[in-house]
Amino acid sequence: MAHVVTCFVRYRGRVLLVRRSDSVGTFPGRWDGVSGYVEGDPAAAEDDARRELREEVGLGDGEVELVRVGAPLDASTAEGEFTVHPFLFEAETAETTTNEEVAEAEWTDPTTVLEREAVPQLWEAWRRVAPTLPTVREDRTHGSAWIAARALETLRDAAADDDADDWESAARTARKLRDARPNMAAVSNRVNRAIATAERTPESVRERCVTLLRESIDATDAAAANAAERLADSEATTLATLSRSGTVRATVAESDPEAVVVAESRPEREGVGVAEWVASETDARATLTTEAALPTALSELDVDAAVVGADAVLPDGRVVNKTGTTALALAAREAGVPLYAVAARDKVRPAGDDWTADEGEASDAVYDGTESVSVFAPTFEATPADLVDAVVTETGLEDADDVRRIAEEHAENAAWDESGP
Incomplete structure (x- = not known):
């Protein structure tokens, strides 16, 4: 039985499908992921997957990130018996360069597989790497x-x-x-x-x-663009942030600051990755600090504005985000530095929907000793609305009335189910 790889590449929610040309030996004219034979040990099929991505669509290792490896599946077809090894990659670009094995390439919704003449069991292969x-x-x-x-x-x-x-x-x-x-x-x-x-x-x-x-x-893109415009209007060139947020990263990329100060984000320290991203992917100077040192960093490093994401915005205007946001907001207020929460409108919680702090899933990272020490290490906290200078969404700056109106709209949508939001 021949072993083959099938690579699904996702970019901005769409997946790359290719139509096989007449030059291939099997299933010409049918739609497929980026696929090819496993030339070595099937246990090392990722090497073959990356080779096919380079050869067929011109996506090198630096342009794709492996997301998931699916369980192999067997396909019994008129053209042979195959064991398919599915892979899902995330791409940083939609630009492709196809070779002679590809007649057509299209970024599309993966469910279109069900409507096209595709290679056998392509949908089943997708489902083995798709989100669940x-x-x-x-x-x-x-x-x-x-x-x-x-x-x-x-x-x-x-x-x-x-x-x-x-x-x-x-x-x-x-x-x-x-x-x-x-x-x-x-x-x-x-x-x-x-x-x-x-x-x-x-x-x-x-x-x-x-x-x-x-x-x-x-x-998300529009919210980041609006935040970048706000930062440009205030001539902010040095930013402070913490934790991880795709929207904040987009804001940094859009605003092109001279420097970014990132708190490490205890206890999981995901802010380290953000600082590394700033250093490797932007022209800004990256400085990593701790939440405890943020007040000093704001003044000593001449921070002009603080920018955070939001896991949620409550109907009363409080911003739910990674613990440490309130400390940053208080330090920013003391230093006279504006703090902006950047988030799409869908992050406003529905009216009437309560929020409670979590109990701290990462407590072992704070203390793993043997003494009778309790740990209070919540992942998220609610920062008071009066410490946030503006909530910036895809439609602009939202005031308290705007937030309440958005919350009411979400509550109407949540009412589809009698069990509530």
Whole structure:
């Protein structure tokens, strides 16, 4: 049985599909991921996957990041017996350079596989690397915008499955996704909108997820652009931030500051990766500090503005974000430095939806000794509204009335289910 790799490459929520040319030996004219034979040990099939990406579509190792390796599946076809090794990569660019094995390449929604003449079991291969409920529930690496996008993908794919023969099947998946990350408003808001604004059919839910996924990515970009414009208007050239946030990264890239000060973000220290990104991917000087040293850093390093993301914005204007945000906000207020929270409107929690601090999932990183020491290390906290100079979204700067109105809209969407948000 021949072993082959099938690579799915995702960029901004779309997946690269290729139509096989007449020069290939099997399945000419059919749609596929980027695929090819395993030339060595199947256990090292990732090497073959990366080779095919380079050869067929011109995506080198520096332009793609491996996201997930799926369990192999067997495909019995008229053209032979194959063991398919699925891979999912995230691309940093949509630019491709195809070779003679590719007749056509298209960035599209992966559910279009079900509507095209594709190689056997291509949808099944996608499902083995696609986002799932555990992806949404267990991810501790990415920010809420990224996780919310994976929630929409999970709901979209569930609605597209052959066994999703009624609306209630999609609704059951939506309820699980909605409740998977209670502190991340974008997850529940986007799932609720997909169901509330769709007709009561799986196909309509799928179509709404496709549309909302693209809109949500655009919203993050627009919020970052608005924040960058605000920073330019205030002539801010040195920024301070903490933790990780895709929206803050986009703001930094858009605003092109001279320097960025990043707090390490105890206890998981994900701010270290942010500082490394600033150093490697921007022209700004990167300085890593601690939350405890932030007040001194703001003055000694001449910080002009502080920028944070938000896992949620509460209806009363409080900003829920990584613990340390309130310390940064207080230090910024003392130093006369404005603090902006940058977030898409979908991060505003619905009116009437309560928020409670978590109990500290990373407590072992704070103390792993044997004495009777209790640890208080919540991951998120709510920073008071009066410490935040502005909440910047895709539509601009939102005041208290704007936030309340957005919260009411989200509450209306959440009402699709009698069990509530």
